[in-house]
Amino acid sequence: MTTTADPNSRPYRLTHLKALEAEAIHIMREVAAQFERPALMFSGGKDSIVMVRLAEKAFRPAKFPFPLLHIDTGHNFPEALDFRDQLVAGLGERLIVHKVQDLIDQGLASEDPGPFPSRNRAQIPTLLHAIETYRFDALFGGARRDEEKARAKERIFSFRDEFGQWDPKNQRPELWSLYNGRSRPGENIRVFPISNWTEMDVWQYIMAENIEIPSLYFSHKRDVVRRMGQLVPVGDDPFGPRPNETVEHKTVRFRTVGDMSCTAATESPAATLADIIAEVAAARASERGARMDDKTNEAAMEDRKKEGYF
Amino acid sequence: MPATTNQTEKQPDPNANQGMQFSTESYLDMDLLRFLTCGSVDDGKSTLIGRLLYDSKSIFEDQLEAATQASLSRGDERMNLALLTDGLRAEREQGITIDVAYRYFATPKRKFIIADCPGHVQYTRNMVTGASTANLALILIDARQGVIEQTRRHAFICSLLRIPHLVVCVNKMDLVDWSKDVYDRIRGDFESFASRFEITDITFTPMSALLGDNVVTRSENMPWYNGASLLHHLEHVHIAGDRDMIDPRFPVQWVIRPQSDEYHDYRGYGGHVASGVFQVGDEVMSLPSGMTSRIRSIDIGGVGQPSAFPPQSVSIQLEDDIDISRGDMICRPNNQPKTGQDIDAMVVWMAEQPMVVGKKYQIRHTSNEARCIVKGLRYRMDIQTLHRDESAENLRLNEIGRISIRTTKPLFYDPYRQCRATGSFIIVDEQTNNTVGAAMIIGPTT
Structure with a gap:
């Protein structure tokens, strides 16, 4: 893919991917300029990997004017952690890891009660604790508006009060490409540079830019069980099979990579980026359909965001 | 009232989209x-x-x-x-x-x-x-x-x-x-x-x-x-x-200065092209200093480009080491935006608290920040009848009017009708930090 205009055909044309890239670079630089202590949320998933590439486009050949921040639930896929460490080493940027387990040990967060081992909610106090500890005033996230309908209404600069809460009825108007990041000490904003990207845009960009992603996204053999109509990966405790569940060895891949405890696999032979793009194009289920955490009720995401979730 | 409950609606045809093939x-x-x-x-x-x-x-x-x-x-x-x-x-x-x-x-x-x-x-x-x-x-x-x-x-x-x-x-x-x-x-x-x-x-x-x-x-x-x-x-x-491809405007957003030996002399001006086209070798001028230089290189993430055009985000290096920082505007010596502190604009008011003539607000215009005082409300426009009420004294939520402001420092702008990116600004309340107004520049106050 060329980055410049082809004078023979349509001069000064920008493809949709390049237009989205330009918008994201602009947003990242705006945050760097308007805030004292930003950080980039990095999970090791494809969206945050794309965010890292966009930060390189915005700030190279200089270092990023912010660290990467990983909220480590302790429920990560080992492949995602390995990938994270490799990527950070290659980048030469600073990574801060804040662990849910540490908050649980200190009594500041707790495991979800109930039969499903999920640390989805425990991420929220951990994230807020990291914000207080490092006094971050702006956090980049890789969330997209096409993921979920509460997100479709969220601003690119999403203002949060001192409890990290999102108030959907009291959002600042966001016009043109002018972003108002004014906040008081203790308040912070979440910034979503790839708000206007779709799942397909992300995959296309990964392909066009030749970006390396964790092997989890590609077809591989894995032990899974069928649970609530989905293929759930099994591993060591606490991710082992439940009584009456049968472990199957299947050819699967992950369309989205969250915690092992809340990400379902899909059966897929897609071994290359081109295969994945063809599969996404033909898909009849949304990406977050594989995230069990969103299925609780119709407003699950809105409620979690109000509590300080990304 | 729900949209479609009392209508006989044809359910979407699941086969309707099969013809839309992507490669x-x-x-x-x-x-x-x-x-x-x-x-x-x-x-x-x-x-x-x-x-x-x-x-x-x-x-x-x-x-x-x-x-x-x-x-x-x-x-x-x-x-x-x-x-x-x-x-x-x-x-x-x-x-x-x-x-x-x-x-x-x-x-x-x-x-x-x-x-x-x-x-x-x-x-x-x-x-x-x-x-x-x-x-x-x-x-x-x-x-x-x-x-x-x-x-x-x-x-x-x-x-x-x-x-x-x-x-x-x-x-x-x-x-x-x-x-x-x-x-x-x-x-x-x-x-x-x-x-x-x-x-x-x-x-x-x-x-x-x-x-x-x-x-x-x-x-x-x-x-x-x-x-x-x-x-x-x-x-x-x-x-x-x-897009306006005629009038080159590049508001400087962020200065890229690597603290490394390898890039000791690198000084890139990051921003997005608001309008016009910039080419390597072009003579350019920076405002407010008025200093001129030539474009040495244009790059995106370290990859060189022959030119930059809207809405690209690029980094521009100049031949000469002149003092440029965020909020400055790079243009051409023979094609400059207007510079001024007394500006008329159409404004849409967006806050519950009315706009008050005489009050000071913060504004954000391109990559620039300034304070302003609202000097006057020329008229309030009734958006149903388009009638201009010149006796209006304030603007309430969702009301539209023509205002005159004076800014604490010069803005480098074009009329909104010529360029949306350099002709627009937002008004921010300094107490609440909320965005309270959206403004489209008409021109200098007359």
């Missing part, structure tokens, strides 16, 4: 078009959006299922397409759209970003927000109602925000027997009042969003209509010419 190559060769939908649920807006999303395969089965389940639990008789688009709990409970929602779909030709805006007058600020980034607006008219007050208000806002292309969708044609006469009358009404606005490109399309006529495919019920379907128009409308 890997086409994915990497698509344009981007941002458009706005103006109208209320009663005009069939949600139905239209639902159809565009469904027919382009942008609604997934689990989302469709979730909306169907929600419709059933509400007691609706059939799937309520508005539930697909209304994202917040309060919106679903009240059956109204409160805030702008952004929707995405793509065809092999273009990727589309829809700013789905509420239509009622109390949400004017939300519509203005959606309009600020749009290349095109869809204005929905219910064929049974014709041009109403709301239509005029929407057209006025589109012209105020200078959306280059307008598509007037005369919807619900099925309910007026596909009548050419009805369509012609509505078209005539719209054209006669729109002649007072600065709208350059208007297209009219008679349609039935419910039945799909003229949405994706041409209607067989209206053989008298020779135009394209809505989607065909959205795919082909010429948008490359909407």
Whole structure:
């Protein structure tokens, strides 16, 4: 893919991917300029990997004017952690890891009660604790508006009060490409540079830019069980099979990579980026359909965001 | 009131989108078009959006299922397409759209970003927000109602925000027997009042969003209509010419200075091109210093480019080491923006607290920040009648008026009608930190 205009055909044309890239670079630089202590949320998933590439486009050949921040639930896929460490080493940027387990040990967060081992909610106090500890005033996230309908209404600069809460009825108007990041000490904003990207845009960009992603996204053999109509990966405790569940060895891949405890696999032979793009194009289920955490009720995401979730 | 409960709606045809084939190559060769939908649920807006999303395969089965389940639990008789688009709990409970929602779909030709805006007058600020980034607006008219007050208000806002292309969708044609006469009358009404606005490109399309006529495919019920379907128009409308490629403006956003030996001399000015074209070797001037130099290199993430054009985000290096920082404007010595501190602008007020003449506010203009004092309110415009009330003393929420401001430092600007990026600013309340006004520069105060 060329980055410049082809004078023979349509001069000064920008493809949709390049237009989205330009918008994201602009947003990242705006945050760097308007805030004292930003950080980039990095999970090791494809969206945050794309965010890292966009930060390189915005700030190279200089270092990023912010660290990467990983909220480590302790429920990560080992492949995602390995990938994270490799990527950070290659980048030469600073990574801060804040662990849910540490908050649980200190009594500041707790495991979800109930039969499903999920640390989805425990991420929220951990994230807020990291914000207080490092006094971050702006956090980049890789969330997209096409993921979920509460997100479709969220601003690119999403203002949060001192409890990290999102108030959907009291959002600042966001016009043109002018972003108002004014906040008081203790308040912070979440910034979503790839708000206007779709799942397909992300995959296309990964392909066009030749970006390396964790092997989890590609077809591989894995032990899974069928649970609530989905293929759930099994591993060591606490991710082992439940009584009456049968472990199957299947050819699967992950369309989205969250915690092992809340990400379902899909059966897929897609071994290359081109295969994945063809599969996404033909898909009849949304990406977050594989995230069990969103299925609780119709407003699950809105409620979690109000509590300080990304 | 839910949008579609009391209508007989044709359920989306699951086979409708099979003809829309993408190839890997086409994915990497698509344009981007941002458009706005103006109208209320009663005009069939949600139905239209639902159809565009469904027919382009942008609604997934689990989302469709979730909306169907929600419709059933509400007691609706059939799937309520508005539930697909209304994202917040309060919106679903009240059956109204409160805030702008952004929707995405793509065809092999273009990727589309829809700013789905509420239509009622109390949400004017939300519509203005959606309009600020749009290349095109869809204005929905219910064929049974014709041009109403709301239509005029929407057209006025589109012209105020200078959306280059307008598509007037005369919807619900099925309910007026596909009548050419009805369509012609509505078209005539719209054209006669729109002649007072600065709208350059208007297209009219008679349609039935419910039945799909003229949405994706041409209607067989209206053989008298020779135009394209809505989607065909959205795919082909010429948008490359909407940008100003003549007047080079580069607001400096961030200075890239690597603290390393390898890049000891690197000093890149990061920003996005607001308008015009910059080429390597061009003589440029920086404002406010007035210093000139030449462009040594243009790059994106370290990869060299021969030129930069809107809306690219690039990094520019100059031949000479001149002092440039955030908020400065790079232009050409023989093509400079206006410089001034006394400026007139049209402003849309967006806060519950009224705008007060004599009060000081913060403003953000390009990458620049300044403070300003509102020196005067020239007039308040009634957005229904377009009457100018020169005796008005303040602007309340959703009101529009012409103001004069004085800024603490010079701004480098162009009139909004020439350049949206250098002609717009936002007004921020210094106590609450809220964005309280959206302003479009007319020119120097006279």
